[in-house]
Amino acid sequence: MTKSKLFDKLREKNRGQYRMLAFCIFLSVLLIGAFAMMYFGPTVQEFLPEGGDIRKMATLLMAATAAGCSIFTLYASMLFFRYKSREYGIFLALGEQKRNLNRLLFRELAGVTAYASLAGLAAAVPTSWLIWKLFESFLVSTDEMVYRFGFGGVVVGAGFAVLLALLLGIAGYRFVRRTDIMKILRTQHQPEMVKKIPSWTLPAGIVMIPLGILLALGIPQMSVYLLGRSAPSVTNLFYVFAVAGIYLVLLNIVGGSRADRNRRRFYKNMVSVSLMRFSARSATRNMCVIVLLLFACLFACSFGLTYLDSGSLGSMENTKGFAMHYPAGENTLAKEDIFDTAEEHDVQIRDYAEGDGADLVISHNTTDYTEDGRYVSADREHAKTSLFLSEEMYETLTGRTAEVEPGTYRTVITPEYQENIWEHVDGLYRAANPDTGTAKELSFAGTLEDGNLPRMSDPYAYVIDSGDYAELTEGISGTWSEHLVLFDVDDLEGSYPFAKALYAMYIERASEDTFVMSLYDRWEEKKAQEAGQEYDYSGRLDVSTENTQLINEWKYVPDFRIVSSQDILQSISVYVMLCLYIFIITLATAAVMTYVRGISVAADNRDVFESLQKLGADGRYQRRVLNSQLSKIFTYPGILGCAVGMLFVVFQNWINDRRYTFSEIKNIGILSVVCVLILLFFYVIYRSAKGRAEGILGIKTREKYADKRNSIRYT
Amino acid sequence: MLKVEDLSKSYRTGDHVYPVLKNLSFQVEKGEFVAVMGPSGSGKTTLLNCISCFIPHDSGKIFLNGKDLSGLDETGLAKVRNQNLGFVFQDFMLLDGLTVFENICLPQVIASRPVPQMEAKAARFCEAFGIEKIRDKYPAEISGGEKQRTAVARALMNSPYILLADEPTGNLDSRSCRAVIDAFLQAKEEMDATVFMVTHDSFAASFCDRVIVLRDGTIYTELTRNGTRREFMDELLEVLRELGGAGDDEE
Numbered sequence: 001m002t003k004s005k006l007f008d009k010l011r012e013k014n015r016g017q018y019r020m021l022a023f024c025i026f027l028s029v030l031l032i033g034a035f036a037m038m039y040f041g042p043t044v045q046e047f048l049p050e051g052g053d054i055r056k057m058a059t060l061l062m063a064a065t066a067a068g069c070s071i072f073t074l075y076a077s078m079l080f081f082r083y084k085s086r087e088y089g090i091f092l093a094l095g096e097q098k099r100n101l102n103r104l105l106f107r108e109l110a111g112v113t114a115y116a117s118l119a120g121l122a123a124a125v126p127t128s129w130l131i132w133k134l135f136e137s138f139l140v141s142t143d144e145m146v147y148r149f150g151f152g153g154v155v156v157g158a159g160f161a162v163l164l165a166l167l168l169g170i171a172g173y174r175f176v177r178r179t180d181i182m183k184i185l186r187t188q189h190q191p192e193m194v195k196k197i198p199s200w201t202l203p204a205g206i207v208m209i210p211l212g213i214l215l216a217l218g219i220p221q222m223s224v225y226l227l228g229r230s231a232p233s234v235t236n237l238f239y240v241f242a243v244a245g246i247y248l249v250l251l252n253i254v255g256g257s258r259a260d261r262n263r264r265r266f267y268k269n270m271v272s273v274s275l276m277r278f279s280a281r282s283a284t285r286n287m288c289v290i291v292l293l294l295f296a297c298l299f300a301c302s303f304g305l306t307y308l309d310s311g312s313l314g315s316m317e318n319t320k321g322f323a324m325h326y327p328a329g330e331n332t333l334a335k336e337d338i339f340d341t342a343e344e345h346d347v348q349i350r351d352y353a354e355g356d357g358a359d360l361v362i363s364h365n366t367t368d369y370t371e372d373g374r375y376v377s378a379d380r381e382h383a384k385t386s387l388f389l390s391e392e393m394y395e396t397l398t399g400r401t402a403e404v405e406p407g408t409y410r411t412v413i414t415p416e417y418q419e420n421i422w423e424h425v426d427g428l429y430r431a432a433n434p435d436t437g438t439a440k441e442l443s444f445a446g447t448l449e450d451g452n453l454p455r456m457s458d459p460y461a462y463v464i465d466s467g468d469y470a471e472l473t474e475g476i477s478g479t480w481s482e483h484l485v486l487f488d489v490d491d492l493e494g495s496y497p498f499a500k501a502l503y504a505m506y507i508e509r510a511s512e513d514t515f516v517m518s519l520y521d522r523w524e525e526k527k528a529q530e531a532g533q534e535y536d537y538s539g540r541l542d543v544s545t546e547n548t549q550l551i552n553e554w555k556y557v558p559d560f561r562i563v564s565s566q567d568i569l570q571s572i573s574v575y576v577m578l579c580l581y582i583f584i585i586t587l588a589t590a591a592v593m594t595y596v597r598g599i600s601v602a603a604d605n606r607d608v609f610e611s612l613q614k615l616g617a618d619g620r621y622q623r624r625v626l627n628s629q630l631s632k633i634f635t636y637p638g639i640l641g642c643a644v645g646m647l648f649v650v651f652q653n654w655i656n657d658r659r660y661t662f663s664e665i666k667n668i669g670i671l672s673v674v675c676v677l678i679l680l681f682f683y684v685i686y687r688s689a690k691g692r693a694e695g696i697l698g699i700k701t702r703e704k705y706a707d708k709r710n711s712i713r714y715t
Numbered sequence: 716m717l718k719v720e721d722l723s724k725s726y727r728t729g730d731h732v733y734p735v736l737k738n739l740s741f742q743v744e745k746g747e748f749v750a751v752m753g754p755s756g757s758g759k760t761t762l763l764n765c766i767s768c769f770i771p772h773d774s775g776k777i778f779l780n781g782k783d784l785s786g787l788d789e790t791g792l793a794k795v796r797n798q799n800l801g802f803v804f805q806d807f808m809l810l811d812g813l814t815v816f817e818n819i820c821l822p823q824v825i826a827s828r829p830v831p832q833m834e835a836k837a838a839r840f841c842e843a844f845g846i847e848k849i850r851d852k853y854p855a856e857i858s859g860g861e862k863q864r865t866a867v868a869r870a871l872m873n874s875p876y877i878l879l880a881d882e883p884t885g886n887l888d889s890r891s892c893r894a895v896i897d898a899f900l901q902a903k904e905e906m907d908a909t910v911f912m913v914t915h916d917s918f919a920a921s922f923c924d925r926v927i928v929l930r931d932g933t934i935y936t937e938l939t940r941n942g943t944r945r946e947f948m949d950e951l952l953e954v955l956r957e958l959g960g961a962g963d964d965e966e
Binding site (some may be wrong): 001002006009010012013014087089090091092093094095096097098099180 | 767769789790793794795796797798800801804808809810811812813817820821822823825826829830869873
């Protein structure tokens, strides 16, 4: 028998601990590795714009993910070290050198980390492929979006594994340095000071949680709309108020005594309540972190759902699948070209309509943002141009009537439009011909809903009386006219190849003069030139048939819904994936922390349970005490975390635009299902922790013997 | 064998300093079986922990076979614990993952002693302490008395100068308690072992050659056994009655 054989045997005995640590390392490396393989793979790297916001966000979120993974692995290592501590204490008492134990521990940690990391990296390759395929099922599978393996991801995954090994090494070093023979040998429970938790903590906490969230979300909005200025960032501190509320609720649950109300229940739960009260502070802190993790988990889920929605085709109410507008002189695509291309792609066109509108100079009331953070009303005379249609043309293009009296106008808004602080649907008061200067005072007569036209003009497109239109556009040159084409197809979902081909044709035939930025306005440019000033939006975009990412950049970008929906999906897929990752990681961290806390209840209170046994408590009583502890650890943070997450999402959705859209209600429904699934997942972890804890306390073994004795007695 | 000179130890809680051991001096001869008794807070467990070097003392000296243990570094202490001291703890401190036989071998495994001699010695001890039938069993499968006899055998594996026992019968029923005491006596008689035991159990202490009674960190009295065990136990009980009951030591 040698030392190494003895250690092998001890390892074998405690293989559950090694397995758990290895699993956490494996999971961390797998998650980071799989993500890095996708993100640093050639497909995503070539797809994402250089130095763009998505890259910054992705890097930031990946760092947060790595931090989350590190935290839950370190937390799992605490349980590993807790099991090791008794073993180490005995070895130290029997004269083993600390440095030998150090060496052994680091060898073991290095071994576990190396094996688990290699396995994690190896599993990351198929996992990244699988996740990619999953996302591909949401997207249209194109040649550019095919999965390509990136070695850079392996390097990042391996780098993370090294970092994890370093962190575990530091944790191991701290463990050995802090190993105190006295503590281990005497295994005395060192309780915290028990202070009476006042009963007001529960109602105070319950009020503080929603109030904190409501104030943190609502004050910035109220400040803008009521006071006309941005709220200072210090209002975010109201979130701390909500966190303090969570702490108070949990503190009351953990350490509060309700002896006065129900004496019978008090005595029934006296032991389990007292057990928790002796570690009230650490238990509350721990549960608070679990609540916040679950909140982050639901928040990530809600964020992912919102992103996913932004890429869907939506309801398409009053919206045509294909819409184009371009300067009238361009003559980009003839009707025959469009129909021929549709035929080539076996696409049936319907509701085809085309016609002209005019870019008239508008005078309107709007909102400006001053340098000192105030929102002020601004009257902009002859400020810029907007698209105007006669009521007849509106009917031709949309197939819907628009009744507009002379001297009035109707503002065209999208079906899902919600008014904001900047622009007002009734802000326009005068329109003018940019060539002749003929102007006409107009008054607001209401809105019209259309999914395509508002996208063609800023701030809005307007419909005026046909007589007024003729008067205002008399003598207008082609420069200020736009040609509009709108149509639908029978199978929009299946029209992607046709849309792509049409998109390519549109760009090939467009002149470079139309490659202007979406904020470009010819009138503003003209005025700037007359004043001898430089115009900020004069530049030309690099438009190519391959680049379909110009939806918010190019003024005359074709509004082909199937293309934009797929493009949005492609660009948001990185976000959705990140949200999914954060969801998994926060949930895993919360689960590991809760599990460890559950096991600690048994490990830390072994002597209490022994005393209970000596006092005549049978297995059933001990199990009840244990279950009461464990269920508190799992139930309260689980329910509170989900409730706070849901509350936040519900408040946020309302405060954003003071209404619930169909998609928001749908997402709240999905989140509720996710909450139920999270609680079920916690229940599974609870069952596992319960079994393990009963094993540690020997409850099962004692019950088995008791059953045996009973059966002998009865036979 | 063991010489304690002017040993002092105090604990500090906030601004308060509580002296636990006050200039304590005594000696234990080779082959002697000595018990330390005293009421709660008298300092008996602290004394054992200072001798074991588990906690540092404030002043005074502890000599083990003439060697001063004060001021030894970590490596030196580990060597002393492995080679010169044998420990028996109240809750046995056996490694659950190792069999009885493997637990007994542990001190020699740590010292990297040759395997055949080690195994032969462990087998001898198993036989001597009546645990050969359970040698391949795990701690979870044996009784408290058997666990403690395993712990005694383990403590003797490296032939230490002295065996330090901390409430060795504290967790045992009367039959197992007798078996453990017999193991100590056997070690003393057959191996000339020196045993220093902290206990609140006057029955266990009555088997000793000498009992040091502590009160408030000083030696209240020392009793040496001259007559029968029964008479010695009566003598002990009388002294403890004077002190107001032995009580548990929960320092």
